[in-house]
Amino acid sequence: MAAITAALIKQVRDDTGAGMMDVKKALTEAEGDVARAKEIIRAKGIQAAGKREGRAAQEGTIASRVVDAANGQVGYAVELNSETDFVAKTPKFVAFADEVLSNAIxxxxxxxxxxxxxxxxxxxxxxxxxxxxxxFGEHVKVGQVAKVEGPKVEIYAHKKSAEMPPSIVAMVATDEKGAAVAHEAALQISAMGAKWLKREDVPADVLESERRVATEKSQAEGKPEQIIPKIVEGRMNSFYKENVLLEQEYVKDPSKTVSDLFKDADGELISFARIEVGKAGRE
Known part of the structure; x- marks a missing residue:
């Protein structure tokens, strides 16, 4: 059993937002296994009032661009972080981010x-x-980086407010016909934050963890043992609909999925990427 150190407790608190005592109990039950402790916290439905309490603020911007390539187009996006939004919104910082992007390209x-x-x-x-x-008088760092490529690439850059630079960038690679609805898909990705394109892309360990959490949650709720498998499958389907882009409800018409959007256009969504300022994890 791994020692329950202050560093382990902080890591789990930062990632889950759970209280110190709940984290200690979960780590003890998990015998120091951080991943398992997070599962236990989720299964018990522990919520924190201040999830980001004690976490360092990560501000900044995302520079992005589409460039033509031999076989179509390539989209690049680079996050540049600062400590404060005051620095992030200055023209010099935004210009520097664009320079970094040019070097990356x-x-x-x-x-x-x-x-x-x-x-x-x-x-x-x-x-x-x-x-x-x-x-700039602040800690500056390169954060998340993304690259997508295909016959056509669409980029949507979202700003929290008019005076701020982009804080979310969604990039979509499609075939020629799919380009007709690529902007709609990029808006969807920006708003709904899908993690994978299709359910086959979800890693096996993530599925195993989700299924275990769904099972333990159903048991904790006192559901009859014989119907738990059916409840778990329902929760897994909900997980897919929330996290898999092609299975998400299309925000502008919930009667359709994103997959339907591309079927209607007779096009294909090849790949996507989403970057949000401050979501890359901690150093």
């Missing part, structure tokens, strides 16, 4: 590591970011 970068290693002026993006921190 030149290097065909698809993750933060390759962005930081990309060339920038006389050095690398990593060096430029370190120098920017001194300029």
């Amino acid at each position: 030149a290097a065909d970068a698809s993750d933060a590591e390759s962005v930081l290693a990309a060339k920038a002026d006389d050095g690398t993006v990593k060096t430029a970011v370190e120098e920017a921190a001194a300029l």
Whole structure:
């Protein structure tokens, strides 16, 4: 059994928002297994009033662009973080984010590591970011990075308010016909935050965890043992409808799914990506 350290407790609290005593109990029951402790907290339906209490604020912006390629188009998006929204909305910070994006595109970068290693002026993006921190007087870092490609790529950049730079970017890669509804799909992704394109894309360990949580939750609610499997399947279907893009209800017409949207256009949604400022996890 792993020791229940303060670091473990903080990790689970940060990720779940549960109270300290609930986290300690869950970690004890899980014998120090963080993933299992999170499952126990979810199964018991423990909610926290202040989920983000004690977490460092992560502000910033997302720079994004579509470029033409030999076989179609490629969409790139790079999150650049600052400590405050005051810095994030300054023209200089937004311009710097766009410079980082240009360097990322030149290097065909698809993750933060390759962005930081990309060339920038006389050095690398990593060096430029370190120098920017001194300029802005705050910790500056490259956060999430995404790349999608296909015959057509659509980008939707959402702003929380008119004076702020984009805080959510959704990118969609489609075939030629699918491009007719790509913007609608990008709006859907931005608003509803799907995690996977189709249910086959959901990792096996995620499904196993969700099924276990659904089972334990049903048992905790006192459901008759013989109907629990049916209840679990219903909860799994709800999980798919919430997290799988093609199975989500289309927000502008709930009688349709996103899959129906593309069927009506006789098109295909190939891939997508969604980045939201401050959602990349903690350093």
